[in-house]
Amino acid sequence: MRKLSSWSALALVIATMLAPGVRAAELDPIEQQVAEAVKSPKVTIVHFWATWCGNCKHEFTSGGWNDFLAKNPDTNVIFVTSWDPKPGAPELEKYGLGTQKNLTVLQHPNGSRKKETQMLSFMGLPMQWLPTTWVFRDNKLRYALNYGEIRFPMLQQMVTDSLDKW
Numbered sequence: 070m071r072k073l074s075s076w077s078a079l080a081l082v083i084a085t086m087l088a089p090g091v092r093a094a095e096l097d098p099i100e101q102q103v104a105e106a107v108k109s110p111k112v113t114i115v116h117f118w119a120t121w122c123g124n125c126k127h128e129f130t131s132g133g134w135n136d137f138l139a140k141n142p143d144t145n146v147i148f149v150t151s152w153d154p155k156p157g158a159p160e161l162e163k164y165g166l167g168t169q170k171n172l173t174v175l176q177h178p179n180g181s182r183k184k185e186t187q188m189l190s191f192m193g194l195p196m197q198w199l200p201t202t203w204v205f206r207d208n209k210l211r212y213a214l215n216y217g218e219i220r221f222p223m224l225q226q227m228v229t230d231s232l233d234k235w
Contacts, residue, residue: 099175100192103147106173107205112231113145114224117191117201119153120160124218125200129164133221138169144228147173152187152199154180206231 096104107113118125128134138146148166150157158174161167167174181187189197195215202219204212204227211231 096192097178099149099177102175103149104192106145106147108208109145110207111143111145112141112211112228113147113205114228115147115149115191115203115205116219117149117151117196117199118157119151119199120155120157121153122199128200128219129161129166133219135165137221137224138166138172140225141228142171145171145173147175149175149177149191150180151177151191151196152180152182204228204231 103115107115118128134146146169148157148161156176158167158176161174166172177188177191179186179188189195194203194210194213198215198217200218202214202224203210204224212227
């Protein structure tokens with residue numbers, strides 16, 4: 070097994086502290102839907118993004134998400150359009166995303182970007198930057214990347230590590 074970098078180890082420690090389990094009954098409807106999905110024994114990735122976010126769009130233009138979804142048909146991916154009143158699905162379609170069987174596209178009902186009213190947590194976990202990417206398996210948060218644009222080799226390693234017995 071590959072040795073974790075210090076950043077990966079820190080993400081693992083934070084993920085373990087923050088998410089001992091998700092209680093769906095305490096959440097709003099979109100959070101309940103995602104909370105049910107992350108209970109899967111399959112790896113489930115929850116990715117928060119917005120149509121106005123340059124780093125989010127770069128992930129699409131590089132072909133990263135299309136390639137990742139094709140290479141990982143047993144991994145469920147949920148895109149949650151956040152901090153954005155504009156529907157995300159039409160924007161994703163421009164990049165060939167939305168018809169993949171392992172991709173679910175959701176729109177968070179609170180599209181506000183204003184600090185006083187914007188969503189700052191989801192399923193009881195902090196969500197304070199876009200894009201944000203979480204990796205779950207068996208209702209446990211395995212990794213949380215709350216800092217921006219994803220690097221797909223790193224995401225692939227997280228999926229592989231999440232499939233290992235911990």
